[in-house]
Amino acid sequence: MTATTSTLHPLDPLTAAEIDRVRTVLTEAGRCGESTRYASVLPLEPPKAEVRAHRPGQPCTRRAQAVLLDVRTGGCAEATIDLIAGTLLSHRELDVEHRPYGQPAVLIEEYDRCADLVKADPRWQQAMARRGITDTTHAFVAPLAPGFFDRPDERGRRLLRGLTFLREHTEDSPWAHPVEGLLATVDLIAGEVIELDDAGEVPVPYRHGNFDPASVGPARTSLKPLEISQPEGPSFRVRGSEVEWESWRLRVGFNPREGLTLHQVSFTEDGEPRPVLYRASIAEMVVPYGDPAPWRRWISYFDAGEYLLGKNANSLKLGCDCLGVIHYLDAVVAGDHGEPVVIPQAICLHEEDHGILWKHTNVLTGAVETRRSRRLVISFFTTIGNYDYGFYWYFYLDGRIELEVKATGVVFCGAAHPGTESPYATEIAPGLMAPVHQHLFCARLDMEVAGQRNSVEEIDVLGVPVGPDNPYGNAFTTRTTPLRRESEAARPADPAAGRVWRVFSPDSRGELGRPRGYQLVPRPGPTLLARPEAAVHQRATFATRHLWVTRYSEDERFPAGDYPNQHAGGAGLPAWTAADRDLTGTDLVLWHVFGPTHVPRPEDWPVMPVDTCGFTLKPVGFCDRNPALDLPAPGCHPSAKEDS
Incomplete structure (x- = not known):
């Protein structure tokens, strides 16, 4: 397998062929096997001087960084691959067992693994039965990043936490039916629920939260069509990843x-x-929640x-x-x-x-x-x-x-008895509390x-x-303060x-x-x-x-x-x-x-x-005057009509 270089710019996104090549290089180097998963494969951009010196058609540096997880052992590694030469430039093990810890990003397949482990746990099944929920066919366990709290039983383990929601049928929105007071902590490598918290007697909110046409009812008919027409096409030009529009030029x-x-x-x-x-x-983005309840005080998604x-x-x-x-x-x-x-x-x-x-x-x-x-x-x-x-x-x-x-x-959302007042959440439907x-x-x-x-x-x-x-x-x-x-x-x-x-x-x-x-x-x-x-x-x-x-x-x-x-x-x-x-x-x-x-x-x-x-x-002061002085005066479109 060879990577295409003549048509690529150093800042272009990775191609399908290059992602394939990452896997091939790591396999040939003996760095991945059946239990290896790819948490991410990111492009590594060349030094700025090299990018600025690059001219169309010239060869360019193309590198990728792969973050690997062994789902059998929990071992993690970071590898750098030269996509042009097809060689492994570096490979280092990540220390996830000692402070400050850290884990690769969540895998897509771990969503289902977390849910399956929780739903198979007898303690979860008993907790659901205690609430009178015997049909868990459509129960949904949300796989949630666990945060970090330096608990001895959690250090160095690859975890997800699971909150449970119900659905009445496959297409039902689960977010409307939280099972309050039920939290599972899952070790994804060991394949076990290491802790299940079960408390409270709050009923599951009953009102559905569906918003598809069948649930909402007939759509309004009062809006007239609003059409956008560019009969001569757009004013921008796209060549590969490069975009030009009026005075702007950039790469995507x-x-x-x-x-x-x-x-x-x-x-x-x-x-x-x-x-x-x-x-x-x-x-980056972080979504911290302000509810101190045990079921949500740990939530802070990155x-x-x-x-x-x-x-x-x-x-x-x-x-x-x-x-x-x-x-x-x-x-x-x-x-x-x-x-x-x-x-x-x-x-x-x-x-x-x-x-x-x-x-x-x-x-x-x-x-x-x-x-x-x-x-x-x-x-x-x-x-x-x-x-x-x-x-x-x-x-x-x-x-x-x-x-x-x-x-x-x-x-x-979480759940509470209808009419509950909380300083940390709003009741947005009967018994449904949004923190x-x-x-x-x-x-x-x-x-x-x-x-x-x-x-x-x-x-x-x-x-x-x-x-x-x-x-x-x-x-x-104005007061100007240099930030030196x-x-x-x-x-x-x-x-x-x-x-x-x-x-x-x-x-x-x-x-x-x-x-x-x-x-x-x-x-x-x-x-x-x-x-x-x-x-x-x-x-x-x-x-x-x-x-x-x-x-x-x-x-x-x-x-x-x-x-x-x-x-x-x-x-x-x-x-x-x-x-x-x-x-x-x-x-x-x-x-x-x-x-x-x-x-x-x-x-x-x-x-x-x-x-x-x-x-x-x-x-x-970037420009010497209004840079939009030379815009053409607007004309009347032949189809334009005034509302009489």
Whole structure:
């Protein structure tokens, strides 16, 4: 087997042939057998200098990292493969039996294994019978990442915890029928339930939570058709993984852990392309729950590091997930056995009208100039258990970049006696309690603003004290604080001060002589609300600040460390920033934490309307003037009609 090199770019996603080659190399090297599973196969990007020097058609470095699990012994290893030479570059055993522990991500096959082990356990069967549940044919045991609590009986073991839900039939939504007070802890390697907690006499909520057409009833007929037409096709061009649209040029990547990734993003003004981002992704997200009940106090899912956002990506459908003239890209990931798995239409590219971009009416002459905005949308959706997440990168004609995350799906629930009041949960249907929780995303933004050397500063707005310079008290101004070292750059947002963070180039200046820059404009919510004594606080320290800035290092990829599953904590950002590296005029990475704190509502049931969060990157002195001045004036479409 040979890998194709002539048509590949160093940053292209792994191909099916390359994933096959990973398995072949490891097999021939005697590093995998029948009990070997592939927790992940990730591309390893070449050094930046090599990527920048690459030209189309040239050979390029192609490497992959495979994380292996022996499901018979529990042994874990990390291997690096040269995909061009077909050789094993390195192989090291992972120490999962000693502090700080850590385990590879959950396998797809372990979902069923966990459920089967729980349902076969006599204690679980007795617990169900005690509740009067004798038909468990359609019972569903949710396989849930266990967290880490340093219990002697759990150290070094590969675990999942299982909460039980009922279904009346195969298509019934299980999330509406939680079996409260029943929790199983499963050792996946030993193949046994090592602990089963059974307490409480709470009845299982009876009302169904189905929302398919047959359950909801006839659909409304009042909405008239809304059609999007681009008779001449879209304005963007796609060649392999490279995308060009108006002034933007970038590459699209995908891997099983982060899902969609963006690379070498540049914006052109007056014929000069300037870099903005070297790489952007959602590197981690944590979902901590705020319910102290024994059945939920341990819940804190790391949906990228424990479950793999990309491996659980959806195949998107025209007319449902995407409207307009769509260009889809397939994704390829490795299955549990190392086989390539194609996810058709995993990434969606399209254009959207976005209202007014700029407008002015001359009050002296009555002349009106209006230009409409549109944006390029690059998106994917993933389903992790009960929740669905859409990640939408927007590129605008005026140089802005926006990330919007859309959270939807089904809220995770427990049960209580109908009418129960709780400070930690909302009753959203009779006896159905939805706990408070957070969705905290961490974007990794490898900046390259107008050059490879960048600096960063924090900008607040504030009022000026009354005095000789402000005798009437009306003045306000900005305060700029350089963030010179990593110890200074773990920062909270401050909406009252309009706080933004500006990344700028000391080597590139605009027409007015000032450094070209981009601002990170947050849409902040609460950071991690768990107390410092909580286990999740140690494991998700990255989520305790809205911003971290680090000096670029090739092996610093994930803010909670490489193996957050069952990890004791302290890895990732807190460990890296302890070095307190200099951040002035160097290669910088911004890590931005954002996301909703969800206090559920009855309106979130049985399926949650989209809840959005995100941030904006805005040019500040990057361009010499409004870069969208040359847009054509809008014309009237022949089919346009005014509503009379």
